[in-house]
Amino acid sequence: MDDVRFSVDLVADVVQMWSQPFMVNAFRAGTIVAVLSALTGWLVVLRRQTFVAHTLSAVGFPGAAGATLLGAGALTGYFGFCLAAAVVIALLGGRGAGRHGHESALVGTVQGFLLACGFLFVALYKGFLNGTSALLFGSFLGITGGQVTVLAVLAVLVLALLAVAGRPLLFASTDAETARVAGVPVRALDLGFLLVLGATVAAVASITGALLVFALLVLPAATAHRITARPARGLALSVLFGLVAVWSALTATYYSPYPLGFWLTSIAFAGFVTAAGGRAGLDRRHRGGRLVTVFPRDGLPGSRRTAP
Amino acid sequence: MTADPAAHFGRLPATVIEVRDAAVELGGRRVWHDVRVDVAAGEFAAILGPNGVGKSTLLKAMLGLQPLAAGQIRVLATSPARARRAIGYLPQRRSFDASTRIRGVDLIRLGVDGHRWGLPLPGRPARQRKQRIAELVELVGAGRYAHRPVGTLSGGEQQRILIAQALARRPRILLLDEPLDSLDLPNQAAIAALVGRIGRDQGVAVVMVAHDVNPIVAHLDRVVYLGPAGSVVGAPEQVLDSASLTALYGTPVEVLRTAGGRTVVVGVPDSPVGHDHQPVGG
Known part of the structure; x- marks a missing residue:
């Protein structure tokens, strides 16, 4: 990458990037993962399960490190451990969305232990110099065509599941008890969603590393939630933000000496801060009272706020 | 102790909920027993009583979510x-918090x-769905705020949205668990009137769990008082009298009739006139 330099001609830049097979694979994998995580993430934010997502990603690290140590490949480890952890959480967790708060101390303790295990596995695998950094903070080098295929198959599967179960899942996520009485199988959906979340976290972690999963899983979705309360628009915006973050981060990484994890997280974070700031501003404007149309003495209709 | 025959407004109402000598045990403790009540289409019934006496449990039993220890509940003859x-x-819920987008x-x-x-699917079903949503918004009078995030709405506004949601599939029965809890007085009165009107206009039987009878008493056709010592069922003018409520609660309760013909219950442990909100159980 010595002669690589960013120019004003964006088309030429992209052509140059995509002349490298590893960059093409990185863009393919990144695009698939961005779409997948944006959709799952929108539901994670709605269901207040970000802590669960974080737990799953912490489990993914020893999984990936252990699998690398055994020669099975990091992706296998991510999927195996994340899905197994999703089942365990579903069996331990009780009912409804966002109910893990009371167990947070226990889960946090287990998270710390798992990260330590992952570190041990990496240390045991001595030939794997960059391993820790790649597993924790992500890497876009060395994504194979086979991995892209695995991610694509997974994404199609998850999208099909979300399309079929979308409305009952939304119902169960906003109001579990009412949904249950309306005939929605809330418990089955809870478990199903945790499995989808486990698979998504594994897929995202293979690009962003275990510690920066939130950059793609939560940040684009949280940004979309700040901007719109309409489900269809929120999902679309979440996907858009995820794609923009991944594409611009890959480009920035290719043309700069800084790592992917930094760019991805910073770009997604900048988007979130902008949206959150805008939302806070709008809310402050509304807080004083409702906007009403008034007809003051000069006869020109205007608007003012009612008394708080 | 009495299940009076439902004969209201001179019509012959079809009974939609029949509770026959029902009893429920929770953790080996019998929470209530020998409850006998009929609710007819278009009637408004309230389940009242002190905390922890199993008011919500009776509602859950009517939904088939709570098995009975004795007796039987039939809903719509099944x-x-x-x-x-x-x-x-x-x-029963607190409310959607501000971050619910x-x-x-x-x-x-x-x-x-x-x-x-x-x-x-797009097309006709989508158009029908849109029309139905618009009808429901109109029905509960939520047009001004239905398109705002629910977390930004007041308690009364959220309750209207949820009532519209509960009515979406044109139910014949509406079961409401403490819908007036944590609302201010004008909103309690407004929601009570709304529920009463919808029940009458659409022939929907309404059963509402409440810890304060006063906001709803004007709309009620039937009252179920659950107490530790037993239960009393009947029309409000029969049940709401000082002697029977005092016997039921084992503490002095007064039922007053105002000059305007309103009934006010004073001194019931969970119906303080001052509306200090106690944690609600059962």
């Missing part, structure tokens, strides 16, 4: 679980088709 499709249910109309829509699998 088992409660089988009748559940025809029941609109409003569970989903609109009121989205919640109402989930009531219409949230139980369906697959992607919603």
